[in-house]
């Protein structure tokens with residue numbers, strides 16, 4: 337309905353708002369200013385029932401947004417991450433991702449749609465003229481801005497239309513909960529799982545290349561061998577988590593070359609086993625210099641002396657590589673005599 341369809345007596349009194357001045361072209365201003373078109377009243381300006389309908393529509397959109405946010409939270413908590421559904425024409429997709437995307441999309445869309453509908457149908461639609469002015473605002477201009485803001489707030493009806501105001505605040509307050517819920521993905525807490533590995537008394541040392549348990553005679557002087565604990569398979573669901581802690585490197589030294597007494601006591605016939613995880617930021621160590629018995633981390637060149645308790649002789653690593661105490665079982669295989677005596681990996685532990 338436009339203002340042309342409404343009897344003259346039902347239209348609101350003419351307002352004082354300027355619609356722009358009309359000017360004709362002359363020599364100084366060669367382009368005529370036609371001024372603003374006549375203002376047309378909206379149905380909501382002249383019909384209280386139409387205004388109420390718009391108010392309810394806006395409140396409904398904000399309410400849907402609140403429900404969608406609650407749906408987002410419910411989906412996140414209840415839908416298993418491995419459940420999939422068929423959605424035409426996309427095909428099979430994750431039910432959790434679909435539900436999270438749909439509910440968050442609806443929540444944000446309804447806030448936007450509610451705000452737009454509110455502005456288009458209920459807030460003042462009088463054309464405003466903003467004159468250009470210098471960038472540095474005069475005190476009087478700042479005062480004018482505050483006055484305009486107060487006037488805009490009054491004209492938006494935010495104080496008078498409590499239903500819209502309350503539902504909007506509710507929608508805006510709830511929608512950040514979606515982000516808060518996603519923080520749950522940072523968990524679960526590791527508790528003390530990072531302080532222990534799969535190594536335990538009696539676990540055989542398995543060669544990662546041959547998948548065979550190692551015997552002392554398999555480890556030659558000057559060679560570098562990598563091992564994992566017996567029972568840990570690449571097909572295990574937590575293989576990466578476990579091997580990141582339990583990866584082991586084995587070297588055979590001449591017993592006389594071992595300077596550190598504890599290292600010698602924890603070795604078997606010169607065979608020593610150390611964590612393969614660099615104590616700087618956790619890269620896997622892979623370079624061995626057999627003449628010097630040094631191992632080198634390729635990430636930042638930390639260097640450890642395997643003949644002297646794997647102490648750091650160069651680079652940013654904070655402490656020596658943890659050693660695994662080993663022995664030989666009745667069948668002649670190399671076995672662990674327990675877990676590492678200290679946590680493996682970066683020096684976080686010294687600060688903890």
Ligand code: FES
Nearest residue numbers: 614616633636638
């Ligand atoms: S991770 Fe090994 S030196 Fe940085």
